[in-house]
Amino acid sequence: MIKLADVTKDFPKRGPPALQKVTFHIRKGEFAFLTGHSGSGKSTTLRLIHMAHRPTGGEVRVSGFSSALTSEREVWKLRRRVGMVFQDFRLLPSRTALENITFALEVTGTPRPQLIPRAQRLLSKVGLSSKAGSRAHELSGGEQQRVAIARALATEPLVLLADEPSGNLDERATRGVLELFHELNASGMCVLMATHDLDLVRRFPGARVLELNEGRLAYDSGAVS
Amino acid sequence: MHALREAFAAVRRAPLLTALSAAMVALALFVVGLFGLVAHNLHLTLDRIEDRVEVVAYLRDDVRSEELAITEQELTALPEVDRVRYVSKDDALIQARQEMSEFQELFADLEFNPLPASLELALVPGNRDPETVARISEQVGLYPFVEDVRYGEEWVERLFLLRHMAGITAGVLGAGFALVAALIIATAIRIAIFARREEIFVMRLVGAKDGFIRRPFLLEGLFTGLVGGLFAVLLTYSAYAAVYSLIFPLEWLPPEWVLFGVLVGGGFGLVASTFAVRRYLREV
Ligand SMILES: Nc1ncnc2c1ncn2[C@@H]1O[C@H](COP(=O)(O)OP(=O)(O)OP(=O)(O)O)[C@@H](O)[C@H]1O
Ligand SMILES: [Mg+2]
Numbered sequence: 161m162i163k164l165a166d167v168t169k170d171f172p173k174r175g176p177p178a179l180q181k182v183t184f185h186i187r188k189g190e191f192a193f194l195t196g197h198s199g200s201g202k203s204t205t206l207r208l209i210h211m212a213h214r215p216t217g218g219e220v221r222v223s224g225f226s227s228a229l230t231s232e233r234e235v236w237k238l239r240r241r242v243g244m245v246f247q248d249f250r251l252l253p254s255r256t257a258l259e260n261i262t263f264a265l266e267v268t269g270t271p272r273p274q275l276i277p278r279a280q281r282l283l284s285k286v287g288l289s290s291k292a293g294s295r296a297h298e299l300s301g302g303e304q305q306r307v308a309i310a311r312a313l314a315t316e317p318l319v320l321l322a323d324e325p326s327g328n329l330d331e332r333a334t335r336g337v338l339e340l341f342h343e344l345n346a347s348g349m350c351v352l353m354a355t356h357d358l359d360l361v362r363r364f365p366g367a368r369v370l371e372l373n374e375g376r377l378a379y380d381s382g383a384v385s
Numbered sequence: 386m387h388a389l390r391e392a393f394a395a396v397r398r399a400p401l402l403t404a405l406s407a408a409m410v411a412l413a414l415f416v417v418g419l420f421g422l423v424a425h426n427l428h429l430t431l432d433r434i435e436d437r438v439e440v441v442a443y444l445r446d447d448v449r450s451e452e453l454a455i456t457e458q459e460l461t462a463l464p465e466v467d468r469v470r471y472v473s474k475d476d477a478l479i480q481a482r483q484e485m486s487e488f489q490e491l492f493a494d495l496e497f498n499p500l501p502a503s504l505e506l507a508l509v510p511g512n513r514d515p516e517t518v519a520r521i522s523e524q525v526g527l528y529p530f531v532e533d534v535r536y537g538e539e540w541v542e543r544l545f546l547l548r549h550m551a552g553i554t555a556g557v558l559g560a561g562f563a564l565v566a567a568l569i570i571a572t573a574i575r576i577a578i579f580a581r582r583e584e585i586f587v588m589r590l591v592g593a594k595d596g597f598i599r600r601p602f603l604l605e606g607l608f609t610g611l612v613g614g615l616f617a618v619l620l621t622y623s624a625y626a627a628v629y630s631l632i633f634p635l636e637w638l639p640p641e642w643v644l645f646g647v648l649v650g651g652g653f654g655l656v657a658s659t660f661a662v663r664r665y666l667r668e669v
Contacts, residue, residue, distance in 0.1 A: 239589070240592035244590060250586060250587065252584060261585065263584070264591040266589045311591065315591060
């Protein structure tokens with residue numbers, strides 16, 4: 161589902177590469193944590209998987225799309241297969257929870273009459289039906305992250321990438337979001353979540369753990385030796 | 386539908402900038418429109434006057450009629466020459482008396498006829514440019530009994546020169562305004578893109594197609610250009626109306642020129658915004 165082979169990422173004007181020869185393979189339906197100190201390359205890895213960046217060396221393969229073969233004009237196809245959420249949610253703050261979802265549905269070609277029913281279904285999936293009419297900036301952090309997750313699900317992706325999704329959330333909200341990830345994973349979705357919160361990782365002993373250290377893969381609990 | 390709504394939202398968000406962009410397009414096309422008006426009317430005038438453009442060969446009094454007949458035949462045979470008309474000394478005097486009635490007395494008192502006989506050559510349409518006229522005149526002047534050759538050299542040349550200069554002026558000014566218009570449209574698009582950067586981020590995030598993201602901005606450019614084109618027509622028409630009522634009657638432009646001008650405005654806006662979108666979407 162997600163395959164990195166000898167992936168190196170150089171940024172101009174940055175000394176050593178942000179990622180160096182990173183290789184891992186996350187299979188269909190897996191749940192994986194991506195850990196590491198700040199600056200170790202977690203966000204860079206997720207951006208490469210989402211093809212917001214291209215690797216300097218090696219190849220990233222996601223759901224049949226190869227970083228070497230997918231042109232910029234085709235990236236949208238990959239994006240509909242791979243949802244993504246962030247620490248700062250990236251919602252449209254002045255729009256309501258429902259409108260944030262209908263926006264994503266509309267710009268990806270959902271026919272008009274289906275917009276609201278589908279957005280409502282997505283909101284109920286993340287347990288936020290009651291907040292449909294609230295503006296995003298009036299919601300709590302945990303609620304905003306749920307809206308962001310519902311939005312990421314709008315195109316029925318096979319993979320969900322989460323970059324430090326609990327970074328701005330308190331303990332309770334974090335637990336809620338992770339439960340949601342587990343539900344999604346249980347229904348077959350592949351989840352890759354970047355976090356530097358090792359306590360959080362320890363609470364899910366069954367999950368795959370990948371650890372980055374200064375751009376190199378330092379540990380992989382699921383590596384086949 | 387989405388694109389149209391978004392494009393108009395952008396216009397509503399920055400109406401002043403849209404107006405400024407449209408005004409610059411209008412100015413650029415107005416200059417071209419004025420030239421069109423001048424060129425069109427000069428063309429009509431030239432056509433009309435050209436019918437009267439003739440090369441006149443004044444003949445010596447001692448020309449023999451056989452010589453004259455041969456010459457007439459030779460000149461008529463030239464491909465550029467349409468007709469040759471012989472005007473005798475007497476005809477010339479009668480004509481002069483009619484055309485210059487204020488000198489009636491002067492002509493009446495004459496003891497002898499001072500006016501020469503002449504051959505008037507009408508040229509075939511399309512051969513009335515200064516070069517051809519000059520060449521024919523030279524040829525006619527070679528006959529020994531031709532005393533002098535006249536054609537409206539100065540004003541023919543002046544009309545052509547005027548048309549030429551109007552063309553250059555309009556080209557330079559139009560290009561200048563067009564450049565400024567392109568820069569302002571690009572700025573408007575850049576601001577629109579910047580105002581939408583969060584939406585654009587989300588669109589890319591969830592997998593909206595590139596064309597879908599671009600379309601509202603391209604429509605905005607197209608719309609600005611079309612409005613500019615319409616304003617240019619309005620401005621040109623006002624200039625036309627002013628000249629018509631204050632100075633002298635003019636012909637208005639053919640409708641297909643007007644339509645073409647408006648379309649050029651729209652096309653220009655579209656092209657300018659295409660470049661701007663390509664350049665500035667990368668920055669957000
Ligand atoms: N666009 C960029 N241009 C230049 N350098 C970059 C860019 N993006 C990331 N980097 C560098 O790459 C390294 C890895 O960054 P990255 O954001 O992937 O780290 P991270 O593990 O996500 O850290 P954090 O836990 O703080 O989010 C950092 O040193 C960062 O400065
Ligand atoms: Mg990061």
